[in-house]
Amino acid sequence: MRALAILTCMLLSPGALANPGSTPTAIAEAASSRWRFAIALGYGLRSNPLIQSDDIPIIVDLDIAWFGDRFFFDNGDVGLTLSDNRMFTLDFVTRVNSERVFFGRTDTQFVSFAADGSTLATPVLLEVPDRDFAVEAGIELLTDGDWGELQLTAFRDVSATHGGYELFVDYAYRWRHDRWVIKPSLGVSYHSRSLNDYYWGVTADEAAESAGALPQYRLQAGINAHARLAAQYIVSKHWSFAAALEYERMNDDAAQSPIVAQRSVRGYFAGMSYRF
Amino acid sequence: MLRILILLGGLLLCCTEARAQSADVPRLNVTPLLCIVDKRAPTCDITFLVQWQSDTVGYYCLFNDFSEAPVRCWTERDSGELNDPREVSETFSYWITDEDTAKRLVAVAIDVLRLDSGDRRRQRRNRHVWDLL
Secondary structure (H helix, E strand, O other), X not given: OHHHHHHHHHHHOHHHOOOHHHOHHHHHHHOOOOEEXXXXXXXXXXXXXXXXXXXXXXXXXXXXXXXXXXXXXXXXXXXXXXXEOOOOEEEEEXXXXXXXXXXXXXXXXXXXXXXXXXXXXXXXXXEOXXXXXXXXXXXXXXXEEOOEEEXXXXXXXXXXXXXXXXXXXXXXXXXXXXXXEEEEEEEEEEEOHHHHHHHXXXXXXXXXXXXXXXXXXXXXXXXXXXXXXXXXXXXXXXXXXXXXXXXXXXXXXXXXXXXXXXXEEEEEEEXXXXXX | OHHHHHHHHHHHXXXXXXXXXXXXOOEEEEEOOEEEEOOOOOOEEEEXXXXXXXXXXXXXXXXXXXXXXXXXXXXXXXXXXXXXEEEEOOOEEEEEEOOOOOOOOEEEEXXXXXXXXXXXXXXXXXXXXXXXX
16 A cells, blocks of 8 residues: 555656656657557467366457557556656556456366365365456556567556555567567566465365365465567558467466466467558 | 430440540559568668559659659650669658649559557557457
8 A cells, every 4th residue: 555655646746757748759659640459350369277267269359559648548558657768668557457367267067076186075066266357556667779678567456356466577579570570578477475365376265165176275476487479470551460479387386276277378379460 | 304314424424534534544553562660770771663554655754752853754655664772761652644744643652661669658568368469
């Protein structure tokens, strides 16, 4: 809460706000559209690490964003630019933690074995515990140069859902050869104990409800690692072929959770993209 | 009945006129039609291949946005071809005229696609489960 109070003071302080009219970003933006709207049609999948779950198909990928001098909307994220200069851009951002999506694609099944491998006296109906979307707010630092692009973020739950926070760093480098654009990136994210425990833990109540199929499981903080490879072939000013591969390795505690069946989350997508 | 006949006659005349006009319009092809720029390569050094063809032999000139003077003119010709080396950083057009150089008979735009907008926020990575691009 104290961090939020400090952030609020920063936002309300006129001196803390950037003066976009004097920045290179604002000058460049004045000449271009503030809107970004694109649609990609193709096929992709994101694996679901949960037990008794279905992978998440991706057929349509929408990109809707608006970038003003100070405020911006970027596919559900709402931001306020605090500072923008030659070295870096600092934003205050609110977002929805989308890990809840995994929990929306689970099945209910009868199981005869407990998570520890022991046989249950009678089969029990096992349902993966439900989780909620969390609204998170935080700070995002963006910087770039000839060496690549760096994104650092710190987000905290402001919806009293998981009560935790996440620190995230991602480095990306873009190559272009004629019409081909290749962008690999990698990074790590630190998940606080509360965040990790809320999504991947099993509470005592949930363990009791599962009639022994799920043991109670509590998590500590952990670090996830991720890598990504995006490729694009530009066909025309509006059309391009786009493909992406993504891999995220979950932290040890999350990977060993009784509700987790796969240590990693893998994703891919390939399709045609139209940018308006 | 008379009104309908007049209307049909008018339509026929109008369509014939339109067809005659489209037949007179030269065809203009330019390759490539796209220039891609970014921070590391802020301009495109391209040799554009410009080709035109007309159904009518005559006097034609090729213009572009870089100069008020024509790039080249052809006399008593119904087609032409030109290699035009350019350093490009902005969208521009080629167009063909006849003797009346103020009137563009046909034009083709060369698009410039900027991969870097200058706004870092446009490069930020979203981490939503449903978003892979």
